[in-house]
Amino acid sequence: MKIGEYITLLKLARNRLRSEDDYRNFQSYQANLIIKYYLKKYAITLSGKVVLDLGSGLGGYSREMIGMGAKVISLDLIQMPLKWGRGHLPLVANALCIPICDESIDFVFCASLIEHINDPLKLVMEIKRVLKSRGYCYLSFPPFYFIRGGHQFSPFHYLGERWALRLSRLFRKAPPDWVIKVYAPSFSPSSFADTYRDWGLFKLTIAKATRIISRSNLEIVDISPRYLSINTARWPLLGEFLTWHVQFLLRKI
Secondary structure: OOHHHHHHHHHHHHHOOOOHHHHHHHHHHHHHHHHHHHHHHOOOOOOOOEEEEEOOOOOHHHHHHHHOOOEEEEEEOOOOOOOOOOOEEEEEOOOOOOOOOOOOEEEEEEEOOHHHOOOHHHHHHHHHHHEEEEEEEEEEEOOOOOOOOOHHHOOHHHHOHHHHHHHHHHHOOOOOHHHHHHHOOOOOOOOHHHOOOOOOOOOOOHHHHHHHHHHHOOEEEEEEEOOOOOOHHHOOOHHHHHOOOEEEEEEOO
8 A cells, every 4th residue: 555545544534433424435445445455466356246245334335346346235234325326236134144145246345344243153154155156255343452442442341341331431422423323322331232223342353253264164365454564463362452453355165
C-alpha cells in the first residue's frame, strides 16, 4: 500500500461513526484495498463471480464488489433500504442458516462477523456448504486480545467480563443516534453475549479460529494482518495482542 492510502484509511476510520454514509464509505475503501492488493496477490478476481457478502452490515463492502463487476448477495439480519443495481440481491437471513443452495457461491466475503457468532464452527461449515469446489472465502475479524478487540468494552475487556461491563457503563460514551437506530444496542448488557438485539460479542482468538477452520477441512491459504506487511498473526500468543485485524484466505478443496 502507498502512504497516501494509509492516510486516507486512517481519516475514514476516524470519521466512520459520524453517519451511516461515513461508515459505508469506510467499508468501501477497505474492500477496495483488499481487492486491489490482497486478492490480486492470489490471482482472485471478482468480475462476473457470484459473491456472498456474509454479515454485510451497511453495505459498503457489497457496493465496492459490485463496482468491481461481481454479482453480490448481501446477507445480514438487517438490510438498509439501498439499491446497488441489477447485480445486487439483499437478503435478510441468519448466517448460521444461509438460505442458499449447496455449492452455488464463487466467493464468500465475511468481515467482522465471526466474533459475533456463538457457534463459529457452524458459521464456517455453512460457508463451506455454499462455496463451489475450489471457491475462496475471505474471513477476517479483530482478535479479542488486541487492545480494540473488546469492541465497545475496550480496553476494559482485559479485566474480565464482569469489570468490563461495569467500567464501560461508567466511562464509555453512548453510541451515535444512527448506531442506536440501526443496531439497537443494549445499554445495560448482562454479558458480552447479549450486547445487541440478536447477536453479541464472543472471545475469538487467532488460535481458536485456526482450530475451528481446520476442523471444517477448508484449506487455509493464508493468515495475516490486514494491510500490514509484518505478519504478527503468525506469532504464537504475542500475535494475539499485536494483530489489529486478522484475515484468513480459505479455499474449498
